[in-house]
Amino acid sequence: xxxxxxxxxxxxxxxxxxxxxxxxFVKLLVNxxxxxxxxxTVWFAITFFVFLQTRSVFATGVIAGLFLVSMxxxxxxFGSLVDHHRKKTVMQASAxxxxxxxxxxxxxxxxxxxxxWTNPGSxxxxxxxxxxxxxxxxxNLRSIALPTVVTAxxxxxxxxxxxxxxxxxxxxxxxxxxxxxxxxxxxxGMRTCLILAIGVLAVALVHMHxxxxxxxxxxxAAEGEPRKVDLRGxxxxxxxxxxxxxxxxxxxxxxxxxxxxxxxxxxxGLSMMSVQAWGFVWGxxxxxMILAGLLIARTGLGSNPVRTILLVNMALWAVTVVFPMxxxxxxxxxxxxxxxxxxxxxxxxxQTVLQKVVPYERQGRVFGFAQxxxxxxxxxxxxxxxxxxxxxxxxxxxxxxxxxxxxGDWFGTGDARGIALVFVLIAVLGLLLTGYALSSKYxxxxxxxxxxxxxAATEGTPPSAAAV
Numbered sequence: 090x091x092x093x094x095x096x097x098x099x100x101x102x103x104x105x106x107x108x109x110x111x112x113x114f115v116k117l118l119v120n121x122x123x124x125x126x127x128x129x130t131v132w133f134a135i136t137f138f139v140f141l142q143t144r145s146v147f148a149t150g151v152i153a154g155l156f157l158v159s160m161x162x163x164x165x166x167f168g169s170l171v172d173h174h175r176k177k178t179v180m181q182a183s184a185x186x187x188x189x190x191x192x193x194x195x196x197x198x199x200x201x202x203x204x205x206w207t208n209p210g211s212x213x214x215x216x217x218x219x220x221x222x223x224x225x226x227x228x229n230l231r232s233i234a235l236p237t238v239v240t241a242x243x244x245x246x247x248x249x250x251x252x253x254x255x256x257x258x259x260x261x262x263x264x265x266x267x268x269x270x271x272x273x274x275x276x277x278g279m280r281t282c283l284i285l286a287i288g289v290l291a292v293a294l295v296h297m298h299x300x301x302x303x304x305x306x307x308x309x310a311a312e313g314e315p316r317k318v319d320l321r322g323x324x325x326x327x328x329x330x331x332x333x334x335x336x337x338x339x340x341x342x343x344x345x346x347x348x349x350x351x352x353x354x355x356x357x358g359l360s361m362m363s364v365q366a367w368g369f370v371w372g373x374x375x376x377x378m379i380l381a382g383l384l385i386a387r388t389g390l391g392s393n394p395v396r397t398i399l400l401v402n403m404a405l406w407a408v409t410v411v412f413p414m415x416x417x418x419x420x421x422x423x424x425x426x427x428x429x430x431x432x433x434x435x436x437x438x439x440q441t442v443l444q445k446v447v448p449y450e451r452q453g454r455v456f457g458f459a460q461x462x463x464x465x466x467x468x469x470x471x472x473x474x475x476x477x478x479x480x481x482x483x484x485x486x487x488x489x490x491x492x493x494x495x496x497g498d499w500f501g502t503g504d505a506r507g508i509a510l511v512f513v514l515i516a517v518l519g520l521l522l523t524g525y526a527l528s529s530k531y532x533x534x535x536x537x538x539x540x541x542x543x544x545a546a547t548e549g550t551p552p553s554a555a556a557v
Contacts, residue, residue: 103250103387110242110243113242113300113301113302114238114239114242114243114251114254115254116300117235117238117300118254118255118258119296120180120293120296120297120300121180121231121235121258122258123289123292123293123296124180124183124184124187124228124231124289124290124293125228125231125258126266126269126289127285127286127289127290127293128187128224128225128228128286129266129270130266130269130270130273130282130285130286131191131221131224131225131270131282131283131286132156132221132222132225133266133270133271133368133371134270134273134274134279134282135152135217135218135221135279136149136152136153136355137270137271137274137355137359137364137367137368138206138274138278138279139152139206139209139214139218140355140356140359141274141359141364142206142207143206143207143208143209143214145209147209147475147476147479148209149352149353149355149356149475150352150353150474150475150476150478150479151475152218152222153352153475154352154475155218155219155222156222156225156226159222159223159226160226160229160460160461161461162461163226163229163461164229164233164457164458164459164460164461165323165454165457165458165461166457167229167230167233167453167457168233168323168453168454168455168456168457168458168460169453169454169457170230170453171230171233171234171237171453171454171456171457172237172450172451172452172453172454176234176237176238177297177300177302179230179231179234180230180231180234180297181294181297181298182230183227183228183229183230183231184227184228184290184293184294184297185294186224186227187224187225187227187228187286187290188224188287188290188291188294189224190220190221190223190224190227191221191224191283191286191287191290192287193220194217194220194221194224194279194283195280195283195284195287197213197216197217197220198217198278198279198280198283199280201213201217203278206278217279224286233453233456233457233460234453235255236252236255236440236443236444236452236456237449237452237453237456239251239252239255239440239444240444240449240452241449245444245445248440248441248444248445249385249389249390249394249437249438249441250385250386250387250389251386252385252390252436252437252440252441252444253381253382253383253384253385253386253387253389253433253437254382254386255382255436255437255440257378257379257382257383257386257433258382266371266375269368270282270368271364271365271366271367271368271369271371272365272368273285274364275363275364275365322451323451323454323455323458324458326447326448326451326455327455327458327459330446330447330535330538331531331534331535331537331538332395332531332532332533332534332535332536332538333446333535334531335526335529335531335532335534335535336395336398336439336442336531336535337459339399339522339526340439340459342522343402343519343522343523346515346516346518346519346522347519349474349511349512349515350409350512350515352474352475352478353474353475353478353508353511353512355367356508357421357505357508357509357512358370358421360504360505360508361416361418361421361505362418370422370425371425374422374425374426374429375429377426377429377430378429378430378432378433380430381429381430381431381432381433381434382433382437385433385434385437390434390437390438390441392540393536393539393540394437394438394439394441394442394539395438395442395532395535395536395539396532396536397434397435397438398435398438398439398442399523399526399527399532400527401431401434401435401438402435402519402523403520403523403524403527404427404431405427405428405431405432405435405519406516406517406519406520406523407516407520408424408427408428409424409428409512409513409515409516409519410513410516410517410520411424412424412425412512413508413509413510413512413513413516414500414509414513415501416501416503416505416506416509442535442539443455443456443459445539446538446539474511477511478507478508478511482507482508482510482511483504483507483508484507485507485510486500486501486502486503486504486506486507486510487502487503487504487507488502488503490502492507492510
């Protein structure tokens with residue numbers, strides 16, 4: 090082993106606040122954190138609010154589906170905006186658009202009689218939901234921009250650790266959000282939530298204005314290119330990377346299965362506890378996501394992030410088979426604890442792979458394209474699983490139902506057990522999918538590409554042309 094390699098093994102790379110680049114990154118993370126908290130709060134709150142007002146699992150499933158459809162529809166376009174504009178400008182525009190939508194929602198909410206919200210078919214209710222969703226989706230511009238900022242600011246030896254800090258910010262967002270949204274909905278519906286959202290986003294706009302970014306981050310990544318989405322060119326870049334289509338396909342199928350949990354988890358949790366307690370549970374569990382992000386920032390993701398993605402997913406699906414087996418708050422919380430601890434590793438690993446193998450001037454579009462394809466399957470699940478659960482699995486597991494007679498003596502009966510049965514069946518499919526992915530040639534191809542590829546930030550447009 091060479092002296093340099095020996096020294097690296099003894100003294101692995103670290104992020105130090107004494108570095109001006111790291112300080113700038115931390116300021117950006119704080120701003121992203123503030124905006125993320127308020128956007129998550131709004132979305133958690135409307136989901137809680139609709140379920141508590143209507144008691145409709147179908148309605149909450151449709152909300153999840155609409156959200157995912159919007160993510161799919163906007164991902165590629167948002168990625169193009171990220172590549173062709175300064176990322177600081179993109180982040181500011183994102184917050185401004187959200188403010189406009191939230192203000193419109195506040196007006197609708199204040200002018201609508203309270204009894205209108207109890208009708209799951211109310212036009213005003215769904216108008217409120219759609220406008221809120223637009224405000225939240227606008228914040229997705231930041232989630233696409235942030236990993237490209239990491240590529241520009243840090244070399245490949247530090248990116249996994251920087252991605253760990255991004256995961257920490259996401260964890261803090263969940264920690265604060267779940268508690269705030271549960272309390273706000275319980276005591277004041279959506280009114281205070283919307284007023285708070287408008288105020289916080291205004292503060293974030295001012296804060297972002299005063300962040301001074303390095304000269305190396307003063308231009309658009311794709312400066313000089315025609316300002317177009319160029320979907321064909323993006324697909325060509327993805328196709329040129331061995332195993333990348335397979336990674337996107339795996340994540341899409343994984344999300345197809347995971348969409349069931351997005352559609353049903355709030356209904357499952359709220360069937361066991363109050364909205365305040367459910368909010369505090371998510372708040373406590375989110376501390377584990379923060380811990381995971383800090384661990385990644387300290388230790389990294391290992392030599393093969395592709396393997397990390399699959400092994401962590403295997404563990405997640407294994408746990409998901411187990412925790413719904415009993416109608417127990419303890420089992421539910423334990424299962425969610427594993428999930429919250431593991432998810433930052435999956436997200437950081439995928440970002441780290443893309444940041445190395447995708448040319449920097451294309452990263453916004455590739456991140457957006459990958460997000461769109463990966464999320465494309467989830468709306469289908471969300472739209473299908475909520476009515477299927479409402480009209481088949483729940484009656485199937487009620488007293489007198491076929492499922493209750495077959496397995497009710499040990500699995501339990503009732504509405505919540507119908508949802509739990511869906512979770513178990515989905516998790517078994519997830520285990521089979523991940524096992525296949527681990528044994529496939531595509532896993533080996535992408536792993537080799539990651540090890541052998543030069544750093545993408547050194548090819549095409551250099552990091553000095555990046556933009557925040």
